[in-house]
Amino acid sequence: xxxxxxxxxxxxxxxxxxxxxxxxxxxxxxxxxxxxxxxxxxxxxxxxxxxxxxxxxxxxxxxxxxxxxxxxxxxxxxxxxxxxxxxxxxxxxxxxxxxxxxxxxxxxxxxxxxxxxxxxxxxxxxxxxxxxxxxxxxxxxxxxxxxxxxxxxxxxxxxxxxxxxxxxxxxxxxxxxxxxxxxxxxxxxxxxxxxxxxxxxxxxxxxxxxxxxxxxxxxxxxxxxxxxxxxxxxxxxxxxxxxxxxxxxxxxxxxxxxxxxxxxxxxxxxxxxxxxxxxxxxxxxxxxxxxxxxxxxxxxxxxxxxxxxxxxxxxxxxxxxxxxxxxxxxxxxxxxxxxxxxxxxxxxxxxxxxxxxxxxxxxxxxxxxxxxxxxxxxxxxxxxxxxxxxxxxxxxxxxxxxxxxxxxxxxxxxxxxxxxxxxxxxxxxxxxxxxxxxxxxxx
Amino acid sequence: xxxxxxxxxxxxxxxxxxxxxxxxxxxxxxxxxxxxxxxxxxxxxxxxxxxxxxxxxxxxxxxxxxxxxxxxxxxxxxxxxxxxxxxxxxxxxxxxxxxxxxxxxxxxxxxxxxxxxxxxxxxxxxxxxxxxxxxxxxxxxxxxxxxxxxxxxxxxxxxxxxxxxxxxxxxxxxxxxxxxxxxxxxxxxxxxxxxxxxxxxxxxxxxxxxxxxxxxxxxxxxxxxxxxxxxxxxxxxxxxxxxxxxxxxxxxxxxxxxxxxxxxxxxxxxxxxxxxxxxxxxxxxxxxxxxxxxxxxxxxxxxxxxxxxxxxxxxxxxxxxxxxxxxxxxxxxxxxxxxxxxxxxxxxxxxxxxxxxxxxxxxxxxxxxxxxxxxxxxxxxxxxxxxxxxxxxxxxxxxxxxxxxxxxxxxxxxxxxxxxxxxxxxxxxxxxxxxxxxxxxxx
Numbered sequence: 001x002x003x004x005x006x007x008x009x010x011x012x013x014x015x016x017x018x019x020x021x022x023x024x025x026x027x028x029x030x031x032x033x034x035x036x037x038x039x040x041x042x043x044x045x046x047x048x049x050x051x052x053x054x055x056x057x058x059x060x061x062x063x064x065x066x067x068x069x070x071x072x073x074x075x076x077x078x079x080x081x082x083x084x085x086x087x088x089x090x091x092x093x094x095x096x097x098x099x100x101x102x103x104x105x106x107x108x109x110x111x112x113x114x115x116x117x118x119x120x121x122x123x124x125x126x127x128x129x130x131x132x133x134x135x136x137x138x139x140x141x142x143x144x145x146x147x148x149x150x151x152x153x154x155x156x157x158x159x160x161x162x163x164x165x166x167x168x169x170x171x172x173x174x175x176x177x178x179x180x181x182x183x184x185x186x187x188x189x190x191x192x193x194x195x196x197x198x199x200x201x202x203x204x205x206x207x208x209x210x211x212x213x214x215x216x217x218x219x220x221x222x223x224x225x226x227x228x229x230x231x232x233x234x235x236x237x238x239x240x241x242x243x244x245x246x247x248x249x250x251x252x253x254x255x256x257x258x259x260x261x262x263x264x265x266x267x268x269x270x271x272x273x274x275x276x277x278x279x280x281x282x283x284x285x286x287x288x289x290x291x292x293x294x295x296x297x298x299x300x301x302x303x304x305x306x307x308x309x310x311x312x313x314x315x316x317x318x319x320x321x322x323x324x325x326x327x328x329x330x331x332x333x334x335x336x337x338x339x340x341x342x343x344x345x346x347x348x349x350x351x352x353x354x355x356x357x358x359x360x361x362x363x364x365x366x367x368x369x370x371x372x373x374x375x376x377x378x379x380x381x382x383x384x385x386x387x388x389x390x391x392x393x394x395x396x397x398x399x400x401x402x403x404x405x406x407x408x409x410x411x412x413x414x415x416x417x418x419x420x421x422x423x424x425x426x427x428x429x430x431x432x433x434x435x436x437x438x439x440x441x442x443x
Numbered sequence: 444x445x446x447x448x449x450x451x452x453x454x455x456x457x458x459x460x461x462x463x464x465x466x467x468x469x470x471x472x473x474x475x476x477x478x479x480x481x482x483x484x485x486x487x488x489x490x491x492x493x494x495x496x497x498x499x500x501x502x503x504x505x506x507x508x509x510x511x512x513x514x515x516x517x518x519x520x521x522x523x524x525x526x527x528x529x530x531x532x533x534x535x536x537x538x539x540x541x542x543x544x545x546x547x548x549x550x551x552x553x554x555x556x557x558x559x560x561x562x563x564x565x566x567x568x569x570x571x572x573x574x575x576x577x578x579x580x581x582x583x584x585x586x587x588x589x590x591x592x593x594x595x596x597x598x599x600x601x602x603x604x605x606x607x608x609x610x611x612x613x614x615x616x617x618x619x620x621x622x623x624x625x626x627x628x629x630x631x632x633x634x635x636x637x638x639x640x641x642x643x644x645x646x647x648x649x650x651x652x653x654x655x656x657x658x659x660x661x662x663x664x665x666x667x668x669x670x671x672x673x674x675x676x677x678x679x680x681x682x683x684x685x686x687x688x689x690x691x692x693x694x695x696x697x698x699x700x701x702x703x704x705x706x707x708x709x710x711x712x713x714x715x716x717x718x719x720x721x722x723x724x725x726x727x728x729x730x731x732x733x734x735x736x737x738x739x740x741x742x743x744x745x746x747x748x749x750x751x752x753x754x755x756x757x758x759x760x761x762x763x764x765x766x767x768x769x770x771x772x773x774x775x776x777x778x779x780x781x782x783x784x785x786x787x788x789x790x791x792x793x794x795x796x797x798x799x800x801x802x803x804x805x806x807x808x809x810x811x812x813x814x815x816x817x818x819x820x821x822x823x824x825x826x827x828x829x830x831x832x833x834x835x836x837x838x839x840x841x842x843x844x845x846x847x848x849x850x851x852x853x854x855x856x857x858x859x860x861x862x863x864x865x866x867x868x869x870x871x872x873x874x875x876x877x878x879x880x881x882x883x884x885x886x
Binding site: 082119226285287311316324331339340369381387388396401432 | 454522523525526527529530531532533536559560562563565566572631650669714725726727729730732733735754757758759760761764767768770771772774775778779781782783785823824825826828829830831832835836839840841842844845867871872874877878880882
């Protein structure tokens, strides 16, 4: 299996290569041959090494090579609020801590905090993510330095934003994002209405027009809490999901984050419309929002990705931890240990996320023609021994800290746990200063 | 605060020292002065360094020093079954995979697999644990080499054991354990009836007599599943908890593992009898057993510790992961984000576990006169930045891999993530051979 008209310039090899293709191929002593940003061949190391003798080799004796993980919903810059306040009622947490802190945000703070989250993401195995937050140009500036692959949107709502001010300026800001990043090889712009309870029907429709014009994803928090459903019923006489459908907004470009409170009929409707869902179990647990009916969604044929949400409500962006929680939570909810088996969970964190982002032809598995986004794990550790089954080990035993190398778009962004695109020491020291300012401004 | 008639021989210092005492004292740039196996003083580093100039220094610039974690329920040797089979109905998992694999066990396999789990426990911050499994003398042999602190029991039931054979020989084996390890400074012997559904009333009572004679803990799986409760109702006309009480067995030396299916009245009864409970949320999630009513237990005044259960049903023995799950699970179960706050969870994993084991005077916090069991975490990492609140960071963001040093009973058992008492490389290679044999014997 190869695109052998090219000569590889990078060869990543290890003890195990798990392609995460349709056949769940496992190659022992295997490798991935990369030309520029693209995978050109996968196979046994001895064959590839003979065929591509001039390629740079990244070899890991006890390494397991897998596709990079896809974090399909996060707010990267919220890393600066990690642990600022926890274990509080949702409204008190938002109104006394998060909203006042966010009101003080500037582009430079968001840039700095995004860098922190990028470092954490790379170091825990994420290679692609979908972000929605304020000051998206500054988010993009940080991502551009990191070499990560991302989908990003400026959060839009009807009340004034600390970034763009009034909503009309927000719409202009979104157009500027498209103008600035159209054609960027790693950054994709999305349209990101915050939620139905913060955006008027007119704004939701206006934003869909902008998304359609740019053929962009329409990313929205949907049915996250019972309160959201209750408020929609009171204001619009229907659920959040039916409200969007009544406005004619549901289609295959819509990414519905959380989707905790969906009825069976709504799940069927979302499947029919081709809407994609992102499951964020750890945030939904910590904020006590509820448990999304994911097994039912999958049975209904919905595409579901996995996301960490922001670090204020998790409090990390470690997709290995998220997979672990997702695998266990539904079993105990429905008292059925066969639900959400390890393979299903690993699918959600790879091909599932790729499909959510409309990028399944480019990422999510290690196959010739796809972009070279992969990670290498050090399996020679007590907590990863013995190794009977790879998806099971990935979901139930592996931690973010087990990632030793990361390659994104053909570039090595981490080698032996040292970041190559970002200055980790500087990020940590500058974030510590930023955190002191955030804490002081709380008074 | 010190026992200053002694001169320290080890001084462990770091950026933060969190004593986990009654006042939740945090000392910036603090340290712990240790004489032999005992903490003699805690305080600012500059004071201790002046006072004990001849002590060996273990200094960690960005370190957070906390008490070692206490894993109050595990089956260490089950590490050799990690990932052997997952996502199956409980009975199929037990009957087709775990029981046949356990029937092949020998003392040497248990010794080898226990070493693996000890390495994983030390590397993820556990310093004390309570184990129940087969071939307990071989478990003890491994623990003795590791320098860990442990409570261990030979699992006793009415059917023949691959270790001792018939139950009469099992009772002798237990007496031999007490004879062999009475007075050992780190190993404590318990009496460990497997459960009420595998032990006759006569056996349960006989074992309690043995425990009482040795003033030992009586460790038993209790009310883990709905099936256990149903079977007890059918066989004895009462719940598992009431069955033990009817036999006169419930007292302050009883450790009830899991305790998923308890009524309000049973919780009140256990509190009244002084029974201790061990909560194992990740195992209960993965096996779909249910969610133990821990918030209610705590309100009722029950002492609750935290345990990982064995690596076949978790699939790790990482107490940081267990704390994370415990903190989030009850919030989403009861839709209340204020339940099980970080401080409560960290208490369960330290002082709670100490109280469960009747060792609260010796371990669970860093105070003069207590045993020197502590760990040091490297806080200068992206996922641990910023640091606003220590219990929150420990419960929601820290991973086992963040532990850099571990001191147990005054001895450094891990320094810069290198084990000093165990040969990690040898353990990994020998376990890999063992795992091949286990896999082959499945045919």
